[in-house]
Structure formats: structure tokens, C-alpha cells
Amino acid sequence: MKVFEKSPSFYEVFERKSGPAKEATHYCPGCGHGNIHKMIAEAMDDLEITERSVFVSPVGCSVFGYYYFDCGNFQAAHGRAPAVATAVKRSNPDAIVISYQGDGDLAAIGTAETIHAANRGENITVFFVNNAIYGMTGGQMAPTTMIGQRSTTTPLGRAEQIHGNPIRMAEMLATLPAPTYIERVAVGTSKQIMKTRKAIRKALKIQKEGKGYSFVEIVSTCPTGWKMDPVAARDWLVDDMLKVFPLGVFKDESDNVDEGTWDRSFEGFVPDKVNTYLDRMKSPFDVTEELDLVKDLNCKFAGFGGQGILTLGLFLSQIGMRAGHQVSWFPAYGPEMRGGTANCSVNISRDRIGSPLVDRPNMLVVMNQPSLDAFEKDVVDGGTIIVDSTIVEGKADAKRLNVVALPASDMADEVGTTKVANVVILGAVVAATDAYEPEFVESTLRAVIKKQSLIDMNMEAFRKGYDFVKNGN
Amino acid sequence: MAAKTAVDVPFMEVNGELCKGCQLCVGVCPKTVIAVSEKLNSASYHPAYYTGADCTGCGLCFYACPEPAAIRVVKP
Amino acid sequence: MAKQFMKGNDAIIVGALAAGCRAYYGYPITPASEIAHAAALHFPALGGVFIQAESEVSAINMVYGTAGMGIRTMTASSSPGFSLKQEGLSYAAGAELPCVVVNIVRGGPGLGNIAPEQGDYFQITKGGGHGNYRLIALAPNGAQEMCDLTRKAFDLADKYRNPACIMADGITGQMMEVVDIPVPEPIPFDHSSWAADGTAATRKNLVSSIVLEPEELEEHNLKLDAKYREIVENEVLYEEYRTDDADLVVVAYGVVSRIVYSTVDQARAEGLKVGLLRPITLWPYPEKALSALAERVPAFLAVELSTGQMVEDLRLAVNGKAPVHFYGRCGGMVPGGEELLTEYRKILEGGRS
Numbered sequence: 049m050k051v052f053e054k055s056p057s058f059y060e061v062f063e064r065k066s067g068p069a070k071e072a073t074h075y076c077p078g079c080g081h082g083n084i085h086k087m088i089a090e091a092m093d094d095l096e097i098t099e100r101s102v103f104v105s106p107v108g109c110s111v112f113g114y115y116y117f118d119c120g121n122f123q124a125a126h127g128r129a130p131a132v133a134t135a136v137k138r139s140n141p142d143a144i145v146i147s148y149q150g151d152g153d154l155a156a157i158g159t160a161e162t163i164h165a166a167n168r169g170e171n172i173t174v175f176f177v178n179n180a181i182y183g184m185t186g187g188q189m190a191p192t193t194m195i196g197q198r199s200t201t202t203p204l205g206r207a208e209q210i211h212g213n214p215i216r217m218a219e220m221l222a223t224l225p226a227p228t229y230i231e232r233v234a235v236g237t238s239k240q241i242m243k244t245r246k247a248i249r250k251a252l253k254i255q256k257e258g259k260g261y262s263f264v265e266i267v268s269t270c271p272t273g274w275k276m277d278p279v280a281a282r283d284w285l286v287d288d289m290l291k292v293f294p295l296g297v298f299k300d301e302s303d304n305v306d307e308g309t310w311d312r313s314f315e316g317f318v319p320d321k322v323n324t325y326l327d328r329m330k331s332p333f334d335v336t337e338e339l340d341l342v343k344d345l346n347c348k349f350a351g352f353g354g355q356g357i358l359t360l361g362l363f364l365s366q367i368g369m370r371a372g373h374q375v376s377w378f379p380a381y382g383p384e385m386r387g388g389t390a391n392c393s394v395n396i397s398r399d400r401i402g403s404p405l406v407d408r409p410n411m412l413v414v415m416n417q418p419s420l421d422a423f424e425k426d427v428v429d430g431g432t433i434i435v436d437s438t439i440v441e442g443k444a445d446a447k448r449l450n451v452v453a454l455p456a457s458d459m460a461d462e463v464g465t466t467k468v469a470n471v472v473i474l475g476a477v478v479a480a481t482d483a484y485e486p487e488f489v490e491s492t493l494r495a496v497i498k499k500q501s502l503i504d505m506n507m508e509a510f511r512k513g514y515d516f517v518k519n520g521n
Numbered sequence: 522m523a524a525k526t527a528v529d530v531p532f533m534e535v536n537g538e539l540c541k542g543c544q545l546c547v548g549v550c551p552k553t554v555i556a557v558s559e560k561l562n563s564a565s566y567h568p569a570y571y572t573g574a575d576c577t578g579c580g581l582c583f584y585a586c587p588e589p590a591a592i593r594v595v596k597p
Numbered sequence: 598m599a600k601q602f603m604k605g606n607d608a609i610i611v612g613a614l615a616a617g618c619r620a621y622y623g624y625p626i627t628p629a630s631e632i633a634h635a636a637a638l639h640f641p642a643l644g645g646v647f648i649q650a651e652s653e654v655s656a657i658n659m660v661y662g663t664a665g666m667g668i669r670t671m672t673a674s675s676s677p678g679f680s681l682k683q684e685g686l687s688y689a690a691g692a693e694l695p696c697v698v699v700n701i702v703r704g705g706p707g708l709g710n711i712a713p714e715q716g717d718y719f720q721i722t723k724g725g726g727h728g729n730y731r732l733i734a735l736a737p738n739g740a741q742e743m744c745d746l747t748r749k750a751f752d753l754a755d756k757y758r759n760p761a762c763i764m765a766d767g768i769t770g771q772m773m774e775v776v777d778i779p780v781p782e783p784i785p786f787d788h789s790s791w792a793a794d795g796t797a798a799t800r801k802n803l804v805s806s807i808v809l810e811p812e813e814l815e816e817h818n819l820k821l822d823a824k825y826r827e828i829v830e831n832e833v834l835y836e837e838y839r840t841d842d843a844d845l846v847v848v849a850y851g852v853v854s855r856i857v858y859s860t861v862d863q864a865r866a867e868g869l870k871v872g873l874l875r876p877i878t879l880w881p882y883p884e885k886a887l888s889a890l891a892e893r894v895p896a897f898l899a900v901e902l903s904t905g906q907m908v909e910d911l912r913l914a915v916n917g918k919a920p921v922h923f924y925g926r927c928g929g930m931v932p933g934g935e936e937l938l939t940e941y942r943k944i945l946e947g948g949r950s
């Protein structure tokens with residue numbers, strides 16, 4: 049025995065619907081949405097996916113899709129259903145996710161979401177109900193409105209030169225490589241309706257099997273918006289709309305795609321696993337006790353980009369961190385970038401650090417002339433300025449400041465590469481401030497320099513800078 | 522099916538209260554056995570009804586009907 | 598404790614991972630992109646989701662999707678992108694979805710520039726999108742707080758089923774500091790009564806912000822409002838420094854609070870009794886604390902990277918009991934310590950003390 053009756057994938061009573069008549073839909077007489085809902089519900093039953101389905105209702109007449117389907121329901125913002133559906137599917141790949149959308153929602157305000165969900169090959173199913181009009185808002189022109197069709201915003205009929213042409217979404221999406229199945233069907237004649245039924249089922253089956261993105265455009269009717277009686281509306285659909293929106297399969301890779309091809313994985317939160325992962329992020333050394341610090345360092349390091357200025361700051365910061373000191377490092381950013389110099393601010397203190405920006409340094413490193421010109425005046429009286437004399441020709445004010453000039457770039461060249469000039473400078477900074485023991489710095493550098501082959505060169509560079517300041521050579 | 526069911530001829534039935542009188546079922550019925558009532562239901566629609574004979578149980582009216590529960594078709 | 602020297606923007610992702618965030622949806626924008634970079638690296642490595650969305654609008658709506666399943670999720674952007682997210686935030690607030698949105702605020706209006714600013718205060722603390730709602734808004738001022746407050750934002754979002762926002766700036770995002778890496782703990786919230794996650798257990802649930810009947814929508818709004826009152830009552834966070842005997846309390850948040858902090862002792866050294874109150878939650882605002890201070894403090898000064906936004910909340914809190922001054926820089930300009938000291942001197946020399 050075969051019984052055609054209300055699907056169990058519909059709620060028995062539409063409790064969420066306001067007003068009386070809780071067993072009837074909110075749709076107007078003759079509206080195609082009802083037919084399509086029935087066929088989706090039937091396919092959900094047959095594929096046994098109802099309890100793991102999530103139905104995403106759009107904005108439009110089908111905004112109330114959640115009145116009807118006895119599955120998880122989302123109501124999405126206008127045009128955003130494919131984005132919501134994407135996230136639901138990615139966050140639970142076992143869910144069967146249906147994005148049900150009208151023409152305004154899918155082909156106007158949500159065009160970007162539509163195209164990109166398709167282009168990512170999201171393993172979701174999109175049902176696109178194309179009835180050539182905005183129904184819910186009062187019969188305005190839709191992206192699919194036909195040339196000549198009157199609507200409340202095309203009172204004289206849609207004109208190509210003014211309003212553009214009706215958009216053919218199925219054809220457009222079929223140009224993308226990722227989608228698995230794209231078909232346009234209609235709820236016009238009985239034969240068309242039965243084809244629609246088949247297409248809906250096929251689309252959901254593709255998703256169930258992990259075969260990827262499926263899109264069924266269903267040419268439908270809006271008797272109210274079209275100002276026609278339901279029978280005349282079905283006739284107009286068949287006789288007129290299908291001339292612009294030809295039925296057919298525009299893409300079908302379902303036989304060529306293996307099951308599970310488009311399944312993505314998702315793992316829930318396992319605190320221990322995250323803990324193990326985060327543990328790998330920690331520093332290569334332990335921060336044990338707080339070492340003494342002669343005085344707080346408020347450093348500005350400046351030079352050309354490529355001289356390793358920022359890295360110099362990072363090395364010193366990590367040395368401070370390992371010593372248990374408060375540290376901040378901040379790269380030149382925004383208006384400070386003026387003049388094309390790279391610079392960074394480093395604070396090292398035993399106390400809480402206020403501003404991460406160092407505008408009055410007690411330690412300034414300059415590795416080019418513009419930096420000397422720009423920042424010398426900011427150094428506090430009695431502060432230290434370290435100058436790479438290979439590059440900087442000008443002289444800092446030795447009366448006001450403790451000036452250390454060393455040919456850092458030349459010294460680095462002697463070690464093997466100019467690139468370690470910043471580490472020569474680091475040696476000078478450490479020596480000039482007596483902030484840390486050189487052995488402590490060396491062991492820290494060994495831990496933080498990732499390339500083993502560069503360690504010896506950096507050690508030598510550091511020692512050269514350190515000895516230059518301490519011993520004058 | 523061995524056991525004889527209560528029904529042995531196909532039929533369709535309309536829930537007159539849920540029908541919105543769109544008449545789409547009338548047009549698709551190959552046997553033209555669906556008609557429209559002259560009476561109004563409580564929602565002010567003229568509901569469809571089964572004229573009582575010759576339904577083949579094809580189900581086309583069920584799929585043509587936009588309402589989930591307005592039409593039921595039984596084909597033994 | 599495990600420590601690492603890291604950027605504020607990276608610390609946000611560490612905090613999010615520790616909080617159990619499993620999905621990140623983002624769109625590139627300076628100066629927030631590093632957050633997406635870190636997410637792209639770490640979320641998939643831990644079996645989670647990272648999607649670079651086609652737009653900011655899509656990103657927040659993806660957040661809406663995962664949040665509606667009761668799974669912790671986030672997005673991050675900077676001002677122009679945050680503007681685009683307002684629609685999604687309004688929907689998420691209406692549907693009562695917990696999620697975290699980070700805004701690394703840059704100079705505006707319009708495309709503005711990529712330098713630090715605090716010109717999004719109104720948008721973040723007053724709702725931002727359409728309708729009656731609020732975002733829980735937290736303002737970290739260093740890398741450790743970028744981590745810790747992000748983690749806290751997830752808890753608050755879950756506790757109140759409301760989006761929570763991290764408001765920071767390019768300096769706090771770009772600067773590196775030592776961060777204690779937190780130890781993740783199980784999430785003590787059960788979402789099965791409202792989330793729709795595509796399982797039989799949550800089949801009956803609906804995630805929606807539509808409430809068609811005016812009576813019901815009013816009731817829904819009042820329910821949200823009651824929740825917001827509860828947040829105001831319970832979740833205010835702020836920090837005070839030397840306000841006890843202050844003749845001038847400077848109110849500043851985010852990176853500005855760090856600059857002000859540096860100046861408090863300097864001001865005291867020259868005999869100016871200055872204190873700092875730093876709102877850590879921007880919404881709820883520390884209104885009670887400021888109102889209490891206003892009983893005895895002769896003057897207040899709001900310092901912001903804006904032309905005067907938070908100062909309006911300060912004035913409401915002080916409610917006429919003391920003069921409220923304002924000093925702001927914007928467009929990416931950041932006040933120096935000396936500049937602020939000059940301002941303090943001006944106020945205190947002209948004031949009662």
C-alpha cells in the first residue's frame with residue numbers, strides 16, 4: 049500500500065506559527081514553497097537524515113521554514129544562509145545542512161555568500177526558490193524578475209537598460225570547479241514537479257554521501273506577487289519563465305566523485321590535547337628566578353630596514369624575559385614609521401611597565417644617520433647612545449650623553465656577514481649597561497637562535513661587541 | 522500484503538479546513554475526480570473535495586498541493 | 598608556568614584556544630590580520646575550523662552558525678571590518694548566541710588609517726548594530742590581558758549567552774610581552790537546551806532572532822535588558838592606581854592607560870596628586886566606582902585616542918559632582934608622557950587643590 053500524506057519530517061502541529069490554523073502553512077494559496085517543503089521533508093524521511101538535519105531559513109517568505117521542519121533550525125540574516133550553513137557543516141560534518149533561499153536572498157543580497165560557499169565545495173545542499181519576485185516585502189523586482197515583468201519597483205516592467213537582466217544562477221555556479229551537482233527544475237506541470245522531487249532527493253543524497261556541494265534551483269510561483277490566480281501562475285511559470293530559465297542539469301559530478309571526498313573533519317574541545325599543544329609554544333628556556341637589574345632599560349633601536357633592528361630588540365627582550373624581568377617590545381608602527389627607518393622600543397624593568405612606547409630612551413642604538421638625527425635629542429641626559437660608526441658619519445653629543453661608537457658592520461663582516469651587526473651591537477648594549485652577564489646572554493642566544501649553523505657566528509659577533517666596549521678592542 | 526486491509530480501492534481525501542482553494546490539484550488530476558466546493562471553509566476558501574470515484578491513487582494531486590496536510594492519497 | 602614572549606595579537610589566539618574555541622572565521626585587515634594568521638596555523642592543527650571568509654559579513658555569519666551550535670567560536674577584525682559585522686552582531690545578540698569578536702581599532706572614520714585609535718568606543722559599548730542590545734566589551738592593555746581577557750570573554754559570552762567583544766588597538770596588538778600560557782579547563786556550560794548542532798539531542802532547538810508578535814518581542818527585549826542589568830551588576834572590572842588621595846583621577850583604557858600609568862609617579866614626584874582609574878570592562882562601565890570617587894575627587898580627566906567618546910560615560914558616572922576634563926589624540930597620534938603632564942598641571946593649577 050502506498051500512502052501519500054504529510055511527512056513525519058514535518059512537525060505534527062506548527063506550534064511556532066503565530067495565530068490560528070496551526071496545521072496549515074503561512075504561505076499564500078498556490079505558493080510553490082509548500083510543494084518544495086513537502087518534497088524536502090519526504091526526502092529527509094526517505095534518506096533517514098531528519099534528526100541530524102539542520103535547516104537554515106533565509107529572509108524572505110520562507111523565513112518561517114523553521115515552523116515546519118522537525119529538525120534543528122536556524123534563521124539566518126538576509127543572504128547569509130550559505131555562510132551560516134558553511135559553519136554548521138564545518139562544525140559538525142555529520143549534520144545534513146540545508147540552505148533554503150529565495151531569489152532576493154540568494155541572488156541579490158547574498159550573492160557573495162552563495163558563490164563562495166559553492167566555490168569552497170561546501171558539502172551542503174542549497175535549495176534556491178526562484179519565483180522572479182520579492183514576495184515577503186511586497187512584490188518588488190528580484191534579480192530573477194523577467195524582462196517586461198511588472199513589480200512594485202518596476203511599475204512599467206523590467207527593462208534591460210534600466211534594471212539589467214534576470215540572473216541565471218544555476219548556469220553561473222556551474223562554471224565553478226568545486227560544485228558536484230547543479231540542476232534547475234520547476235514546480236509547474238506534474239512531470240516537472242516529479243523531476244523536482246527527484247532532484248531534491250539526489251541533492252541531499254550527495255550531501256549524505258560526502259560528495260560535495262549540491263544546488264537545486266527550483267523555478268516556482270508567487271501568485272500574490274504576480275497578481276495571478278494560482279492556476280494562471282503555474283501556467284505563466286511553464287509558458288514564460290522557463291524560456292528564460294531553461295530546465296536541466298548544468299553540472300553533475302556525482303558519479304565521478306567518491307563517497308566522503310568532500311567530508312571535512314572536526315574535533316571537539318579536549319582540554320588535555322590543547323594543553324599539550326600550547327605547551328609546545330612555550331619558551332625554549334625556563335624563567336626561573338629574577339636576576340638583579342642595575343637599572344631599568346628604556347631602549348630605542350633604530351636603523352634601516354634589513355639591519356636586524358627588530359631582531360636586536362627581540363634578543364634583548366628574551367634575555368630580559370629569561371632573567372625574570374618585565375619586558376615589552378614594540379615595533380615602529382603608524383606615524384612613527386616616518387622617515388623610512390625601522391625602529392623598535394624595548395623596556396626592561398623589575399617593575400610593571402607603563403607605556404610600551406619609549407619616547408625618552410636611556411639607551412639609543414642608531415645604525416643609520418637619519419636615526420641619529422631623529423632620536424638623539426630624545427635621549428635622557430646621561431643616557432647611552434650606541435652608534436654603528438661604519439655607517440653613521442655624524443657624531444653624537446658626548447658631553448650630554450655616554451657615546452659608544454663602534455664599527456659594528458665592519459666587525460660583523462670580519463665575523464663573516466654584515467647580517468650579524470645587530471648582535472655585535474647587542475654585545476655593546478650588554479657591556480655598556482652591565483645589565484646581564486655575557487655568559488647568561490650567550491646561553492640565551494643559543495636557546496633562541498633557531499638555525500644551529502648560525503650560532504657560532506652570533507656568539508663571536510656578540511663577544512666582539514661586548515669586548516669592544518669593555519676592553520676597547 | 523497478505524492481510525486484507527480495510528481499504529481496497531484507491532482514494533484521495535482533502536482536509537477541507539487546511540485547503541486554501543488554489544485548485545492546483547483539480548488541474549493535475551488525470552481522472553478529473555477532484556472538484557471545488559461551493560461552501561467556504563473557516564478560512565474563507567472554497568476547498569477541493571474528492572468526487573468519490575475513479576481515483577487511481579497516482580499521487581499527483583498530493584505533490585501539486587502546496588499544503589503539507591491538506592491532501593492524503595491512499596493506493597492499496 | 599609556561600611562558601612565552603609573544604605579540605598581543607598572537608596572545609588572543611592562545612587565550613581562545615585555551616578557552617576551547619574551536620572555529621575561527623576571519624577576513625584580512627590591518628592591523629588585525631596576525632590574529633587570523635595565528636588562527637590559520639593553530640585551529641586546523643588542533644582539529645578545529647579556520648575559514649578565510651569572502652567578507653566580514655560572511656565571517657560574522659559563520660560565527661553565528663557555529664555559535665548557534667553551542668561551540669565556542671570567534672572572529673577578529675579592525676574598525677572598517679567591525680562596522681560590517683554589526684548586522685551579524687545584532688542577530689547574534691537577538692538570538693542570544695555566545696561568541697567573541699575582537700576589534701583591533703584603527704583610525705577612522707571611513708578607511709582612515711591603520712594607526713591606533715579608540716574611535717570605535719561608541720560602536721562597541723552602545724550596541725553598534727540595530728535594536729536594543731549590548732556587547733560585553735573588554736579592553737586589554739597588554740599581551741597577557743589579550744590572552745586572559747579573550748579567555749574570559751568566552752566565559753562571559755557563555756554565561757550570558759551574548760556576544761563579547763575585545764577592544765584593543767594596534768599598539769597592544771603589535772607589542773610583544775611575556776605571556777603566561779594558560780592551562781585549558783573543561784567548559785562548564787551546557788548548551789543542549791538551546792543550540793542546534795545537527796544531532797538528535799538538539800533536534801527541537803531553534804536559533805533565531807525573529808519574534809513576530811509585538812507583545813512577544815517586547816518581552817524578549819525586556820528579558821535581554823534584565824540580562825544586561827545583571828551584567829552591569831556583576832561583571833564590572835577596573836583597576837585603580839593611586840586614586841586614594843588623588844586630586845585628579847585620570848580615566849583611560851587600553852594602551853592609553855599604560856601611558857597614563859607611566860605618568861602618575863612622575864606627576865606625584867612634582868607634587869601633583871594624580872591617580873589612574875582604568876576601565877577593564879568598557880561595557881559594563883565602572884560607573885559605581887567612578888560615582889563613588891566623585892564624592893571626594895575634585896577633578897577627573899578622560900584621556901582617549903578619540904575626539905571624546907568614553908568621556909561621555911565618565912560624565913554620566915560623575916554626574917556633575919566634579920569637573921570632567923578631556924584630552925584626546927586621534928588619527929593615530931598617541932600622547933606622550935610630557936604632553937599628559939602638561940595637561941595635569943593645567944587642570945590642577947586651575948583646580949581646587
